[in-house]
Amino acid sequence: MPADSLAFSFSCAAALVESVLAGANLTDAFEGMLAQHPDWPDGTRGAVRDLAWGTLRDYGRGDAVLRRLLHKPLPESIHALLLVALHRLESRPEQAHTVVNQAVEAAAALMPPLKGVVNGVLRNRQRNAAELDAELVADQAAYYRHPSWWIERLRASFPDDWEAALAAGNERPPMGLRVNRLRGSVDAYASELETAGLGHRRLANDALVLERPVAVAALPGFAAGRVSVQDAGAQWAARWLDLAAGQRVLDACAAPGGKSAHILETAPVELLSLELDPVRTRRIADNFARLGLAGEVRTADCRERAKWWDGRPFDRILADVPCSASGVARRHPDIKWLRRADDIARFAAQQAEILDALWPTLAPGGSLLYVTCSVFDEENARQIERFCARHADALRVDIDGRPARQLLPHADHDGFYYALLAKRA
Incomplete structure (x- = not known):
């Protein structure tokens, strides 16, 4: 043939x-x-x-x-x-x-x-x-x-939105772009997209979503580090961390590095990015090099504090934890058919281990942003409820006026969950 x-x-x-x-x-x-x-x-x-x-x-x-x-x-x-x-x-x-x-x-x-x-x-x-x-x-x-068990979980958690979320999860995913503001403005880059004939829409967090996906070589300034491909839903993380110059920041599960890079593009902070897989660690470093960013990248299991933590507390922690990836299944459709219902409890147990290991490294008065790309409550709201029950010094902080933010799969973005926790001073 x-x-x-x-x-x-x-x-x-x-x-x-x-x-x-x-x-x-x-x-x-x-x-x-x-x-x-x-x-x-x-x-x-x-x-x-x-x-x-x-x-x-x-x-x-x-x-x-x-x-x-x-x-x-x-x-x-x-x-x-x-x-x-x-x-x-x-x-x-x-x-x-x-x-x-x-x-x-x-x-x-x-x-x-x-x-x-x-x-x-x-x-x-x-x-x-x-x-x-x-x-x-x-x-x-x-x-x-979708598998029946998946449908039933979503229906129970989101009685008004489950069908729309499932439908969005069957579509081709959108292509979101994040402009590197250290090398240009969002307005200027949006104009370049128009000139290049690349239709797009700008979202509330300044993510640019293309009308049609293209090869990265077709993106103006991609090789020069002026833009990155990142789902619009993932681009809330840096904003909701409330970053400021001079902060010591940890990205505990950092690969492939999009959120770490966004942190460094947002504020001049001292960033440590951890990743368990050495191959994926190198990808973070490669992303930093393309974007002209400087951050420390280490291969480590964030649960094993003694192997990576120097005892200095962090002002901000991003815990973008391993999860079922049920919110990004349209990008990885094998997930729908390889996952099993009992996998969710295993992910939840791992997430709890990570949260408990990271919490002692957070400075009093500091905050931890918990993130998953899951749509299942056991990994999200219930995980945070259990964590707060174990840690009396953990304080829930509203995100844009809500106790947490659950983004379901949508035409503009994938599915994500965000919860913000502060450590009592």
């Missing part, structure tokens, strides 16, 4: 989907595939990525369709190929003839005896579209394209 054909992209995307269904991380699998094919043109890279990510966003629906159309299990590679083709059929119905033909060609290259099965399943999907679609409305995971 030619590398620029849809059949080739189907085959590669199916291999990624198959690996995720076997338990692999989608981003890691994709990067591994690119490393094996450094000669791929940008068009092929983009097509494979779009197909794999889109298929996994829609997996709940595709899987439900196949359960109704298949009478016996197929080899995993062909099953994954059908999921990719079904996603393409639904997203590009005007290309139905081409989609079926190219999927059959891909099957012929993978397992020639099963190309007729692929053709039959896809034709059957087309012939019985109305009947199947009616059945899918009653299938919760198929209709909302």
